[in-house]
Amino acid sequence: MRKVPRTVRMRLTLLYGTLFTVSGAVLLAITFLLVQRNAVFKVRVPCFDKAAEDCAFRLPGTPLESADSVRAWREQQTQTQAQEFLVQAGIALAIMLVVSLLLGWFVAGRVLRPLRTMTTTVQHISARNVHERLALTGPRDELKDLADTVDGLLGRLETALDAQKRFVANAAHELRTPLTLERALLEETLTERRPTLEAFRATFERILTISDQQGSLLESLLTLAISERGLDGRAPVDLAALTEQVLATRPETPAGGPEPPAGGPRLYPRIAPAATAGDPALVERLVANLVDNAIRYNVPGGSVDVATGTRDGQAVVSVSNTGPVVPPEQVARLLEPFQRLDRSARGDGHHGLGLSIAHAIAIAHGGTLSAVPRQDGGLVVQAAFPAADS
Structure with missing residues (x-):
């Protein structure tokens, strides 16, 4: 399996290096083609004819040669210089590749520094300190927009958590009150020395009323939870x-008459x-x-x-x-x-x-x-x- 770097910084560094290598190689190829096409390589041709005016230098003791041999020697020298140019350019490209990787690693680190700061801050935020924000400063760019989006999300989470805490506290209070009242009614009836049937009946009727209220409360809480969850269809x-x-x-509702019943x-x-x-x-x-x-x-x-x-x-x-x-x-x-x-x-x-x-x-x-x-x-x-x- 091909090993893919796990960090964004390493991937960006390799991306920068690859782009530089490809662009450098293309630039080198274009330069070499232009050099060959415009005959930039100058070959110093030895002079075999004493009367020649365009003689660059003279090789003593060299016999006179034909024009074809001079042309072949010129082409050989041109090819040799082209190969030396390619070797030297390749060495320069390799050196600059290493430099580009180092610079890419540095630039990627600088670019990703705000992202690392946001990651560290978010990792330390919990239900206890959800009030904290990233508060990223700097120009309005993609990272600033991301930080503002996360801050907005944290604000909504804080509001939801506060509402949930209030809801749980209120629900616990509403459920605890009737339970306390039921216990008080039962203890009051049991502590009587001679409880009568009417006393038991009255206590049980009140407990039934309280139970109905608790059932209504639980039904309302269930409806509220279903509504906040969303619709299934x-x-x-x-x-x-x-x-x-x-x-x-x-x-x-009035039934056939203008006046509501019971003064409602x-x-x-x-x-x-x-x-x-x-x-x-x-x-x-x-x-x-x-x-x-x-x-x-x-x-x-x-x-x-x-x-x-x-x-x-x-x-x-x-x-x-x-x-x-x-x-x-x-x-x-x-x-x-x-x-x-x-x-x-x-x-x-x-x-x-x-x-x-x-x-x-x-x-x-x-x-x-x-x-x-x-x-x-x-x-x-x-x-x-x-x-x-x-």
Whole structure:
């Protein structure tokens, strides 16, 4: 097997040397051809005729020869000088080849020095010091672009790791709270001297409620993980049909009357065709989360506007509700997992995953999810997906 050098520096050095050798040999051949063609080699012809005026030098005691013999002697001398020229030029080419290899090794080292620096820095970066950057200085060239690209990648990794740490911490807290409450309920029941059947029943009912909340939390976490992983396949999705299905299952939807039941918020659907492609189950979950959030975080006698349609080449579903005033600087935080406007609200069975799941589903479908606070309270949340091809 042919042995290939493993280092880029050695390969560049051999490449420089090969290019110099080939170009030197070609230059030598062209020079030799030009020399022969223009008769640069001058041969001093001995003079056999005393009367000759173009005599270069005289060989004493040389007999007179014919013109043919003089021509043959001239050609022999020319060939001898040409061979000496080739030998001397070859020696010079060999010397310069060694010099070119040394210079190539040096130049390759200088060119690859920033790359070695970047490699060393990246090797020392881990989860503990992912905040470090290459910060390569110098002119804007390919190596500078590569360093900036790696710095951008490290920045995105740092953001993802921070989000993962916050997610794990929040998830652990959300799961630990109901477990602690379950243990406290069981210990309270067991420490009673004479527990009654009603006490056991009440404790078990509360534990069942807490278990249902834990199951809902785990299901939400699984949906969030699936959404962030991406889609395995795409199928035609009709946002209008999915939104109608979601609204039909909500008890707050008025059934033949203008007033919503139990004083809940009034729903105002404006459904228009909106076709896209993706996972129908995930898109339905997105619409359900937006509608549930709009209903849950509302005011008595409030309203919820649900609209679908196609705008600017995108399939859009928009949900707007009345509710508490949301500060604009808090909107971005609400799209993160386990984030709610009222952080003190605990034990209500809601974990602040509705908007974060909707956001992850929209991103997985190549769309966007935006939230804008209303001046008189509430939010306008809009999910936009790439429209399906006609």
